[in-house]
Amino acid sequence: MARTYTLATFRTRCKRRADQDNDSFIADAEWNTLISEVYGDLFQVVVDTGARYFETESTITATGATSYNEPSDILHMISIDYVSGTKRRMLDELMIQERQAILGRTGEAFFWEFVDDQIYLHPNPASGTYKARYIPQPPDLSAYADGDSIDVACPAGERFLIWGVAAIGLDPCASREIAEQ
Secondary structure (H helix, E strand, C coil): CCCEEEHHHHHHHHHHHCCCCCCCCCCHHHHHHHHHHHHHHHHHHHHHCCCCCCCEEEEEECCCCCCEECCCCEEEEEEEEEEECCEEEECEECCHHHHHHHCCCECCCCEEEEECCEEEEECECCCCEEEEEEEECCCCHHHCCCCCEEECCCHHHHHHHHHHHHHHHHCHHHHHHHHHC
16 A cells, blocks of 8 residues: 655655754755655665566557667666467567577567667567566656655655655755765
8 A cells, every 4th residue: 555645745744854844944845856856765765675666567569660769767677568458478588698599580579678768579570569567767756746645655665755855954965965975
């Protein structure tokens, strides 16, 4: 079950934790930016555990093209599945050593590779539907409205975000020090 609160709720809680709830030294827009930065760290911690909490997918419609654009918000590719009706078959990731043996072939894809910003399906399918499962980039919360929800995954994520932002709010130099690490 998701643990979500609005941006306004988090901002208020961060300000209170830093004992700055009635102080305008840091503008709300800057608090939102700090929340976004620390949330990015929290997001990465969850992803680094191997948890698939933030996983999503996008559709690739095969057209015979050599390659397809990566999803615009991708952080990490997980897998690619061939979809036929309600059935799915996971493709194997093609290792660089195997590439030469499969290049130039056409037909239903059994392998995939992700190079730079392109997804390659091998053999090269003329048609078909494929689903790319991936971890997206963390969202930029500084662009969120006050009523938009933020998912921190669990109580520890909630504390991580509030204390992390409060610590930076108490010491504006801390954000520079954290960035240098």
